[in-house]
Amino acid sequence: MPSKFQRKSSPATGGGGGVAVGVGGASSVSSTPSNQPRKRVKRCCRNFVTFMCTQVGVGALIVFYAICGAFAFMHIERQFVDETAGHVIELRQDCSQQLWRITEEHNVVDRLRWTEATNAVLQDYQVKIAGVIKHGYVGRSPEQIWSFPAALMFCLSVITMIGYGNMVPRTPWGKGLTVIYATFGIPLYILYFLSMGRVLARSFKFLYRSMHDCTQEHPGLDRLDALEGGVNLPRKKVIVPSTACLWVIFFYVLTGTVMFANWEKWSFLNSFYFCMTSLCKIGFGDFVPGASLTTAADVNAATHKLQEDIGADPEELAQLQSVAADQHSKLAINFVYMLLGMGLVAMCRNLMREEVRMKMREMREDAKLCMEDTRLRFVGCCGNPRDAYESDYY
Numbered sequence: 001m002p003s004k005f006q007r008k009s010s011p012a013t014g015g016g017g018g019v020a021v022g023v024g025g026a027s028s029v030s031s032t033p034s035n036q037p038r039k040r041v042k043r044c045c046r047n048f049v050t051f052m053c054t055q056v057g058v059g060a061l062i063v064f065y066a067i068c069g070a071f072a073f074m075h076i077e078r079q080f081v082d083e084t085a086g087h088v089i090e091l092r093q094d095c096s097q098q099l100w101r102i103t104e105e106h107n108v109v110d111r112l113r114w115t116e117a118t119n120a121v122l123q124d125y126q127v128k129i130a131g132v133i134k135h136g137y138v139g140r141s142p143e144q145i146w147s148f149p150a151a152l153m154f155c156l157s158v159i160t161m162i163g164y165g166n167m168v169p170r171t172p173w174g175k176g177l178t179v180i181y182a183t184f185g186i187p188l189y190i191l192y193f194l195s196m197g198r199v200l201a202r203s204f205k206f207l208y209r210s211m212h213d214c215t216q217e218h219p220g221l222d223r224l225d226a227l228e229g230g231v232n233l234p235r236k237k238v239i240v241p242s243t244a245c246l247w248v249i250f251f252y253v254l255t256g257t258v259m260f261a262n263w264e265k266w267s268f269l270n271s272f273y274f275c276m277t278s279l280c281k282i283g284f285g286d287f288v289p290g291a292s293l294t295t296a297a298d299v300n301a302a303t304h305k306l307q308e309d310i311g312a313d314p315e316e317l318a319q320l321q322s323v324a325a326d327q328h329s330k331l332a333i334n335f336v337y338m339l340l341g342m343g344l345v346a347m348c349r350n351l352m353r354e355e356v357r358m359k360m361r362e363m364r365e366d367a368k369l370c371m372e373d374t375r376l377r378f379v380g381c382c383g384n385p386r387d388a389y390e391s392d393y394y
Helices: 002-030 036-052 055-077 084-106 111-134 148-159 172-215 219-228 242-263 268-279 296-308 314-382 385-393
Strands: none
Touching: 055 148, 055 172, 055 314, 084 111, 148 172, 148 314, 172 314, 242 268, 242 314, 268 314
8 A cells, every 4th residue: 555655646746747847937937027137237247347357448447537537626626716816916916016116216316225125025026926836826727727638647647656746636625536536546557557568568479479480591391390200399489588678668758759749849858758757657747748738718718818809819819729629639649648658668567577587597597507517516526526427427
């Protein structure tokens, strides 16, 4: 009976299979169309994160991060009310009134006393203006200072840790945003620096190896003959020399020198000086691209002057408008030049590090051979030469 019971219960196994099917059906029910959008969102997020970890994604993220930061700083810092401009106007008017009073008092009768009095007034005015400039006065309004080109270069100087220092946030919100912006931007730039340097180093190494093989007489024939003879000839490893890296950096800096000298109206020495200090991350801040560009505030000021002054030249306004429209392409090229320059610096770092490792390995092997030769000579001089030879022989 128990066996029959078990046999009868065997169809129940099929029933269990039916239960399993029911469970499978429940699982199929669980994967209803309501869960499909969630899977699609997860898949899209996974693909997006994978793309952002690539070189193209990191570069695009750097550009997007800098543009967003430029607009954010423009919106915040243009709300700053600069009270030093009115103070400077008062100082200038006070100085002119004192000079006029001195002129009325002394006139031309006593020229020595007039000169001494005016020198004292001008020196006092000079000291006060110098104090105002030390507190951040540059003679321009916040709209003229925080133009889009200048704000973009400011964001680039923050995330690349160059820190030009020619323009700084004046508002509390701007200072707090700078801290947060640098906290997330610097690791992003380091990721870009490493990934771009690795890609450029691999590409330049492939190009250099191809050129090296072309300069050989018959590099492929020797390898083909060795393969036909049954000998697997390993390919010789080609190391990019440091001189090639230095030549690449030199020509890149020379290109930037000509470009910035023509666009920024700098001398070739100042332009070369700016390129070298920027790529080396020194960043003194005395020369910064974008600071001398024509901005929308300059165009508005020229338009207001043309409306008030009848004798103003309309061609000057048209020229300013055409120059301002042409600055966008120059700005994009300047920005790409700096980012690509940082990538080339990373490339040279990777290639030079590989050469240094190879040289250190060769020096270590040479040192071992030298120490072994010195030991053999010492044993040959102080011990029995026959023992030394026998030990070497066996």
